[in-house]
Amino acid sequence: MAQERLLMKGTEAIAEAAIRAGCNFFFGYPITPQNEIPEYMSRRMPQVGGLYLQAESEVSAINMLYGAGGSGVRVMTSSSSPGVALMSEGFSYIIGSELPVVVVNIMRGGPGLGDIAPSQGDYAQMTKGFGHGDKHAIVLAPSTVQEAVDMMALAFDLADEYRNPVVLIGDGLIGQMMEPVVFPATAPKQFDKSWAATGHKGKDRKIIHSLYLEPEELERHVLKLFRKFDAMEAKEQRHEMFMADDDPPIMICAYGTTARIAKTAMRELRKKGIKVGLFRPITAWPFPNVALEAIVDKTRSFLCIEMNMGQMIDDVRMVVRGRRPVSFYGRTGGVVPTVEEIVKKVIEHNATLGA
Amino acid sequence: MDLDLRRVVVLTGPYGSGKTELAIGLALGTIERAKREGQQLRVALADIDVLKPYFRSREAKDQLREAGIAVIAPPGGLANSDLPIMAAELRGTIPREDVTLFLDVGGDPVGARALGSISDVVQAAAHELLLVLNRYRPFMDSCEQVLETARQIEQASHLAITGVISNTHMLEATTLQDVLWGLELSREVASALGVPIRMVGVPEDLDQDLQMKPTSDMPPVLRVRRFMKPGFLGGVVLAPAAESARPQS
Numbered sequence: 001m002a003q004e005r006l007l008m009k010g011t012e013a014i015a016e017a018a019i020r021a022g023c024n025f026f027f028g029y030p031i032t033p034q035n036e037i038p039e040y041m042s043r044r045m046p047q048v049g050g051l052y053l054q055a056e057s058e059v060s061a062i063n064m065l066y067g068a069g070g071s072g073v074r075v076m077t078s079s080s081s082p083g084v085a086l087m088s089e090g091f092s093y094i095i096g097s098e099l100p101v102v103v104v105n106i107m108r109g110g111p112g113l114g115d116i117a118p119s120q121g122d123y124a125q126m127t128k129g130f131g132h133g134d135k136h137a138i139v140l141a142p143s144t145v146q147e148a149v150d151m152m153a154l155a156f157d158l159a160d161e162y163r164n165p166v167v168l169i170g171d172g173l174i175g176q177m178m179e180p181v182v183f184p185a186t187a188p189k190q191f192d193k194s195w196a197a198t199g200h201k202g203k204d205r206k207i208i209h210s211l212y213l214e215p216e217e218l219e220r221h222v223l224k225l226f227r228k229f230d231a232m233e234a235k236e237q238r239h240e241m242f243m244a245d246d247d248p249p250i251m252i253c254a255y256g257t258t259a260r261i262a263k264t265a266m267r268e269l270r271k272k273g274i275k276v277g278l279f280r281p282i283t284a285w286p287f288p289n290v291a292l293e294a295i296v297d298k299t300r301s302f303l304c305i306e307m308n309m310g311q312m313i314d315d316v317r318m319v320v321r322g323r324r325p326v327s328f329y330g331r332t333g334g335v336v337p338t339v340e341e342i343v344k345k346v347i348e349h350n351a352t353l354g355a
Numbered sequence: 356m357d358l359d360l361r362r363v364v365v366l367t368g369p370y371g372s373g374k375t376e377l378a379i380g381l382a383l384g385t386i387e388r389a390k391r392e393g394q395q396l397r398v399a400l401a402d403i404d405v406l407k408p409y410f411r412s413r414e415a416k417d418q419l420r421e422a423g424i425a426v427i428a429p430p431g432g433l434a435n436s437d438l439p440i441m442a443a444e445l446r447g448t449i450p451r452e453d454v455t456l457f458l459d460v461g462g463d464p465v466g467a468r469a470l471g472s473i474s475d476v477v478q479a480a481a482h483e484l485l486l487v488l489n490r491y492r493p494f495m496d497s498c499e500q501v502l503e504t505a506r507q508i509e510q511a512s513h514l515a516i517t518g519v520i521s522n523t524h525m526l527e528a529t530t531l532q533d534v535l536w537g538l539e540l541s542r543e544v545a546s547a548l549g550v551p552i553r554m555v556g557v558p559e560d561l562d563q564d565l566q567m568k569p570t571s572d573m574p575p576v577l578r579v580r581r582f583m584k585p586g587f588l589g590g591v592v593l594a595p596a597a598e599s600a601r602p603q604s
Binding site: 006012016 | 370408
């Protein structure tokens with residue numbers, strides 16, 4: 001029995017996959033429902049010659065990422081919704097300073113302290129509002145534990161390739177549910193890190209900063225960053241289409257666990273003769289608008305399903321631009337929508353479409 | 356199958372090895388057998404898991420209570436918190452000779468620490484402390500590693516392990532080979548601890564016929580049903596009741 005196959009929680013699997021992707025540094029501060037990530041890191045990092053450090057707060061953790069990222073090593077942190085919010089300022093500094101780091105957000109119910117139940121309430125925070133200033137970062141949204149594993153290596157590669165942080169978002173269920181996982185046997189990719197600050201002795205001086213006091217200079221810097229963001233938008237959009245080959249009149253738009261619930265509901269709906277497909281963003285930013293645009297004409301109506309009050313729906317509407325109705329179903333507060341609810345909602349929705 | 360369990364059964368072991376599923380399954384099995392045999396039996400399940408935030412046995416409390424099992428867990432909204440709380444009534448329930456009690460303990464030595472705070476009453480009762488093992492979980496690479504965890508669990512709980520439950524599985528993907536592969540490690544661990552293997556957990560939906568012939572050294576087989584999975588995968592947890600429609604619609 002190969003040991004490479006394990007039964008793991010999403011959080012544990014994310015931690016192990018990060019280590020296998022060459023991440024040797026972890027800084028973080030505990031918060032439910034992601035505590036198994038630091039817990040696992042604290043146990044595994046010494047075994048691989050890496051470093052685990054519990055910071056005194058999320059603010060210091062993200063700035064430790066700045067320092068470690070600046071030295072060119074693979075580094076990550078993980079937190080949950082309010083903890084991630086505390087990291088916003090440092091995250092923006094990391095983008096401004098062009099550092100490759102990875103941040104994992106296992107989302108819980110909000111606003112405020114909210115609860116510790118699963119949520120997708122940070123979609124807007126992570127895709128639009130994570131840090132100040134003109135900036136973007138790739139946001140990956142796995143919907144299974146295995147996909148989270150496969151995405152960790154990708155997250156570190158994308159961070160290194162663009163010298164820009166990468167975020168992985170999972171609702172609490174992605175973090176807490178247990179599934180069989182297989183770890184890819186690939187070695188971490190190597191990148192040129194001649195920009196890294198690794199000591200001045202005998203080398204050129206390297207200063208890593210995000211301060212540009214001349215407005216024109218800062219504008220040039222931001223425009224340079226946006227050439228990277230443009231490249232990400234052109235090259236890094238990822239999505240999945242499910243049961244969409246027969247151009248179903250109704251397309252559900254959902255990501256993460258919600259997409260999985262939708263898939264189960266869709267199998268039931270198909271049995272009832274209702275043609276419904278799924279468009280699942282895998283990158284929440286860049287939003288896969290090219291793929292969505294391609295199905296607008298073939299679809300009669302879109303239904304966004306989220307574990308929040310409607311956040312991704314704005315991205316869908318921006319692509320659909322009023323050509324088709326876009327409606328919404330969601331549960332919030334940490335309540336997970338059921339298969340039955342989605343089936344019922346789609347049947348109601350189908351009835352409104354007419355012949 | 357009559358396992359002849361002691362009155363207080365405590366399930367402990369590494370994080371994520373299946374203690375909660377077994378606690379629920381054993382409690383249900385015990386009360387069903389009592390009903391079949393026309394016995395009046397009080398069965399209780401105490402959830403003292405202070406580690407994991409989801410998939411705790413308290414989330415199946417409706418199903419358990421419906422079956423006639425008393426659920427001892429933190430009250431009200433506190434049940435949904437990640438605070439290290441133990442229900443007050445537990446200490447008083449353990450000595451009660453008329454209650455058959457299953458104790459679902461948090462994983463690892465950290466989880467066993469909660470057990471340590473009631474070890475005096477557990478020790479005084481007819482009890483068994485069972486170490487649940489799933490070889491497919493992380494940090495199960497060697498017998499030595501498991502023994503180290505077991506030693507730390509004993510230290511934290513102030514109780515001695517009295518038996519092992521071999522519970523190696525891969526959820527729906529479990530094969531008979533997996534079960535037997537896990538049993539090898541459990542045998543090694545049990546033998547090093549000088550305790551018996553009390554049972555082998557086999558997923559209920561494993562349709563491969565169990566070729567485990569009841570030889571003299573074959574432990575009893577316990578068919579394990581999986582309750583602790585998300586509602587959309589057919590589990591009982593993290594799903595609101597069917598009719599709890601969204602308040603405003």
